[in-house]
Amino acid sequence: MDLSTFFQQLANAISLGSLYALLAIGYTMVYGILRLINFAHGDIFMFGAYIAFYSMTTFVLPWWASFLIAILLTIAFGLLVERAAYKPLRNSPKMSVMISAIGASFLIENLAIVVFGGRPKSLPVPDLFDTIIHFGKVSIVSITFITPVITLLVLALLLFVVNKTKTGMAMRAVSKDYEAARLMGIDVNWIISITFAIGSGLAAIGGIMWGLKYPSLLPLMGLMPGLKCFIAAVVGGIGDIKGAVIGGFTLGILEIMTIAFFPSLTGYRDAFAFILLIVILLIKPTGIMGKNIAEKV
């Protein structure tokens, strides 16, 4: 492989990694607060992409307005999912909550098949995201640069919110100890709603970027990225926002680079994330950025 192909692949890897990171942040925040895998997160991501598609094609809105609407509607959708599938089970055994999450995920997917149709759709790409930039022999589409930039901006903003604001402090308190935070007068339901809103908004941004980068939207498009991004969150150390970003980038780079260096492994692409998960859990069960937690009896 010559140097220009390498840089081309590296750019792709970072771009994919930043998409994974956007989704992984949503997983890690929900897990940090509720200790549950939001199985429907990948479907919220799919919902965002489809809303952007319909507002651009059916309602012929300008792209920036469409994206804004998509993000807002997806946030509303994420809150709805939380209210319907998770809130009634707040004090139930863990297995019930997970089954509810799986049920919600399947319900959204199957409704999407009925409502949006099973045929792939493609998001019209505005010029801003479609310009080709040349660096010597390497030519890269602008979206490849825009995604990591957006991810890093979002990360900075989020770290500011979580570490410096009062809401952020409440979020950290809830994730440390749910009961104690409630007793200290924190409105736990409100904090959970905010967490879901942030996660869904990021999923919508990820979904739109995904739609601009890869040509086809499908009702089941969220399934694999959803699982992989949960794995990215675990790899980074679940509950930790920086860890989720690191995990997302690790996974994206691992996936693209393995295929670039060993083209014969292309068929096994979807298995890499799971292999990474097992390896990480065996070496460092709490993830890259995770802290060791002693088991309480």
Next chain:
Amino acid sequence: MKERKNQLTVASIIVIFIVIAILNVTLDSYKIRILNLCAIYIILGLSMNLINGFTGLFSLGHAGFMAVGAYVSALLTMSPELKGTIFYAAPINPFIQMIHAPFPIALIIGGLVTAGVAFLIGAPVLRLNDDYLAIATLGFSEIIRVILTNTQTISNGALGLKGITRYTNLWWSWGIAIITLFGIKSLIDGMYGKAFKAIREDEIAAEAMGINLFKHKMLSFVIGAFFAGIGGGLLAHLIGTIDPLMFRFILTFNILLIVVLGGIGSLTGTVLSAIGVTVLMEVLRVIEKPLSIGALHIPGIPGMRMVVFSFLLMAVILFYPRGLMGRNEFTWEYFTKGKFLNKFKKSA
């Protein structure tokens, strides 16, 4: 008393087989196929309930186990000539082409290989706790599917296997379902079962009582996988063609639906809901087909069936989390000691 219960059990099994014999000659092939599916889903539901319901391990790897069982048993029963003709994209591995076994032995080998795979998977995975275990088993099930898609010389890749002889009939499927039921029942009533339930209730307390957590979790996982593999083999020999796409997560979801609906931790519930869900799956095909009643024309909605099932799962877990039976089981005392009648008197 115990003797009488055993007599009643034996009598009811005989009745079941007489009913099967009658149905076998009176029903058409479509209905017989549904009855076969019922039995296969009973086997799969029971095996998942052993792992998830009785041992409290949230495993989502059932589709992967079924895939292993289905592929191994199908490759064993297919004749070498047939294998040679369907592997046209890539030449078949000569060892795979050579091996051949009759149906019952192929099923058992399929189950044993699946149990072996579960053992290998279990070694790293069973150290993990609930969410991680769920995602890791789901991951392994996907990895198995990815491997089956890519190893063309062994599994024929995405093309799948065609022309598998349809050995599965009511005798095999219901026979094995009954064996599975009694096998798992005697397991969970025995010493091992008590340990499984202790692990389900409180892992740390169970360990403090001297239960070897890893050994018991592994035992439950491997036995569950064994029956899942046999169920997969029966399914392959019922349908006649298999390919990796059949064994997606949605298959695990269907079995999970059966277990949750019947009651997590109830064998009776699993049997009842396996029959109910399988029949419902066929009945609901109606809403996917276009329907005309006189002048009224209702267009079919493809995919609506799965919407109904997802909704059903959500509704059960939200409003009726214990499922049909909770953790209760069918007992003969319920009838013989007149509890059944008392209930009527009270309500009257």
